[in-house]
Amino acid sequence: MQDTSVMRPTVPAAPAGDPLIVMEAVNKWYGTYHALRDVNLSVGRGEKIVLCGPSGSGKSTLIRCINQLETIKSGSITVDGTRLDDSSRSVDAVRSEVGMVFQSFNLFPHMTVLQNCTLAPMRVRGIAAAQAEATARRYLERVRIAEHAHKYPAQLSGGQQQRVAIARALCMEPKVMLFDEPTSALDPEMVKEVLDTMVGLARDGMTMVCVTHEMGFARQVADRVIFMAEGEILEQADPETFFRSPRHPRARSFLGEILAHH
Amino acid sequence: MPLGYTLDFSVVLDALPALLWGCAGTIGLALAGMALALVIGIGGVVLRGSKHRPLRSLVIVFVELIRNTPFLVQIFFLFFALPNIGLVLNPTVTAIIALGVNGGAYAIEIIRGGVQSIDKGQVEAGLALGLHKGQVFRMIVLKPALRAIYPSLTGQFIMLTLTSSICSAIAAYELTSVAQRIESETFRSFEVYFTITLMYLAISWLLMTGFSVFSRRYFLYPTR
Numbered sequence: 424m425q426d427t428s429v430m431r432p433t434v435p436a437a438p439a440g441d442p443l444i445v446m447e448a449v450n451k452w453y454g455t456y457h458a459l460r461d462v463n464l465s466v467g468r469g470e471k472i473v474l475c476g477p478s479g480s481g482k483s484t485l486i487r488c489i490n491q492l493e494t495i496k497s498g499s500i501t502v503d504g505t506r507l508d509d510s511s512r513s514v515d516a517v518r519s520e521v522g523m524v525f526q527s528f529n530l531f532p533h534m535t536v537l538q539n540c541t542l543a544p545m546r547v548r549g550i551a552a553a554q555a556e557a558t559a560r561r562y563l564e565r566v567r568i569a570e571h572a573h574k575y576p577a578q579l580s581g582g583q584q585q586r587v588a589i590a591r592a593l594c595m596e597p598k599v600m601l602f603d604e605p606t607s608a609l610d611p612e613m614v615k616e617v618l619d620t621m622v623g624l625a626r627d628g629m630t631m632v633c634v635t636h637e638m639g640f641a642r643q644v645a646d647r648v649i650f651m652a653e654g655e656i657l658e659q660a661d662p663e664t665f666f667r668s669p670r671h672p673r674a675r676s677f678l679g680e681i682l683a684h685h
Numbered sequence: 686m687p688l689g690y691t692l693d694f695s696v697v698l699d700a701l702p703a704l705l706w707g708c709a710g711t712i713g714l715a716l717a718g719m720a721l722a723l724v725i726g727i728g729g730v731v732l733r734g735s736k737h738r739p740l741r742s743l744v745i746v747f748v749e750l751i752r753n754t755p756f757l758v759q760i761f762f763l764f765f766a767l768p769n770i771g772l773v774l775n776p777t778v779t780a781i782i783a784l785g786v787n788g789g790a791y792a793i794e795i796i797r798g799g800v801q802s803i804d805k806g807q808v809e810a811g812l813a814l815g816l817h818k819g820q821v822f823r824m825i826v827l828k829p830a831l832r833a834i835y836p837s838l839t840g841q842f843i844m845l846t847l848t849s850s851i852c853s854a855i856a857a858y859e860l861t862s863v864a865q866r867i868e869s870e871t872f873r874s875f876e877v878y879f880t881i882t883l884m885y886l887a888i889s890w891l892l893m894t895g896f897s898v899f900s901r902r903y904f905l906y907p908t909r
Contacts, residue, residue: 437879492809518817529810533828533906542824577907588810595814 426564427670441629443468443599444489449498451484451654456548458484459495460654466599471631473641473662476651477677486601486649502599519547522592526604528584530576536563536587537572540594547595551649555594562590566620582613586620595626600624602633635682642666689731697880707863708884712778714859715846715892721785722845725793725840730800731822733793744793751790757851759783764855780857787843795837800828833905839896842881843889850885860884 444466451459459481467474474482487493488500491514502517509524511542530539540559544550550558563569566586568579576584585605592600602621606614618640625631625644635641641648641662648665648674650658658671669675697704733744749790751759763774763800774782803826811821831838852864860881 490813492813515815515817518813521813523810523813525806525810526804527804529804529806531807531810531825532908533904535830543816545819547815575906591814633786 428508430481430514442466442470443470443503444632445499445501446485446488446498447499449485449488449500451488452496457557457659458654461529461647462498462654464649464656466630466632469630470646471625471629471644472633473645473680474632474634474636474650474651475636475641475648475677476657479653480651481649481654483603484654486523486603486634487599487633488525489599490518491522504568517596519543521597522595522597522600523602524585524588524592524602524605526608528576528588528608530574530584530588530591535573535575536568536579539576539587540591543591543630544594558596559590559594562593563587565593565623567589580613581609581652582616585609585613585617589620591623599630599632602635604636606633606635608638610643638666638678638681690875692776692876693873694876694880695866696728697876700867700871700877703863704860704866704880704884707858707881708888709862710858710863711829711849711860711885712888712891713845714777714784714849714857715842715888718784718788718845718849719842721722721781722788722842725785725789726796727827729789729793730796733797734800748790748793751787752794756783756787756848757854759787760852762863771782776852776857779855780852780859783852784845787848788841791841791844792838795834795841796830797833798837799832800826802833803830810893828904832908835896835900835904839893842896844894846888846892849883860888872879 429548431635435616442465444464444629446462446464449459449462450457462485474485476482480520484493484536489497494509503520505513505516507513507517530536531542534542537556537559541552542562544555544558545552560569560572563572566589568583568586568590571579571587576587589600589605590657595685605621611616614637618637620635621640622644631644633640633645645662647659648662649656650665650671651670652673658665658669660669660672665674666678669678729744730745732740735741758824760779763783764776764779767774788869807825807829808821811825812818849857850861852859853865855860864877864881866876871877
């Protein structure tokens with residue numbers, strides 16, 4: 424596919440070393456709606472990125488392109504050296520290395536917590552049941568929910584379900600975790616348990632790309648905050664700089680609105 | 686009763702073994718028909734969602750064709766018309782195919798409704814974990830989808846069971862054809878048809894009980 428867009432000068436924020444995710448001049452349309460405009464983004468190994476911006480700004484779309492839940496119109500996306508083209512092999516290769524956590528948890532209701540966690544390792548990686556279970560228990564332990572391993576999702580609170588969803592993604596031992604507004608569907612008292620889990624994950628060195636409005640979380644773990652509006656990356660900086668002195672007027676008004684609630 | 690007619694259920698009593706075998710025949714046809722209908726139903730839904738347009742169209746045409754023509758004509762077509770092109774089937778096999786194909790067309794529409802009721806996020810979660818589309822359908826979508834439409838599907842299966850009486854038209858081995866034979870030998874129509882009415886009622890009740898036992902075992906996970 425030919426990309427005819429003019430390359431805009433990008434912030435040279437790509438970290439040193441061989442990056443894990445590289446998005447170059449990515450464009451996406453929904454019909455006539457331009458959802459992503461010339462997005463360039465490079466995510467280093469171990470890097471934690473927080474994506475923020477008003478709703479409809481393309482944050483979710485951006486991370487959903489990384490594991491091909493959305494297809495792009497032009498540009499290129501490379502994950503751990505595998506370039507995402509239309510071939511199903513590249514899609515499979517990338518999806519099994521990229522974990523995703525959704526706003527609405529999306530646990531499988533007809534499977535126990537343990538079965539939710541062992542399904543993909545067994546069916547995608549071909550790991551034996553006993554070993555998959557051992558791995559699952561280890562990660563369930565890590566998100567502090569091992570005692571609920573034999574319950575069904577509907578028997579758990581939202582916060583517990585989201586922690587199971589994190590463990591389920593981790594069971595594939597992904598190289599990067601994508602979080603799509605993981606706390607937005609939670610009751611306020613459950614936000615902390617999920618954020619704590621994410622902070623723990625960050626401390627352990629996981630590469631993370633998080634769409635979230637939790638600015639406290641961004642301050643605490645993000646190496647880089649990226650601000651998007653109308654499908655465009657308008658600003659990226661380390662959290663300290665971004666929160667203290669956002670340069671773009673849209674980022675300033677966005678932060679004003681967000682922080683007014685805290 | 687009109688004057689001069691005295692009920693005599695002794696003929697029914699004499700024919701009871703034959704009638705009970707007829708019940709067994711009906712239940713056998715029904716179960717085989719349901720199995721075929723379920724396979725056609727699920728297979729049809731998969732093809733209906735295919736990315737190949739001809740396959741999708743084929744399913745739509747099949748469903749419309751079956752649902753908008755009489756069952757009796759369908760079974761006559763299978764039994765009397767197909768031999769002309771060299772396909773001869775015995776009555777019981779014909780009956781099973783006819784019931785399965787007919788029930789399958791209805792099952793496609795019912796199961797499709799169930800599949801559509803499943804949150805898109807379920808599919809996305811499966812894909813994001815690296816599962817293929819086929820695996821996502823089999824392992825993630827199918828069971829909750831069947832649960833969602835279980836009452837309609839089993840209702841349709843009861844219909845299928847009762848429809849099997851039409852298979853008496855080609856003398857398939859089932860309750861109504863047994864009853865017709867006894868009636869023609871004894872002329873005790875009231876007694877015979879009254880008895881098999883109760884027997885159909887009992888068969889339906891038995892199947893509904895079976896469906897609910899199955900549902901309690903298979904769909905034991907809680908929903909919200």
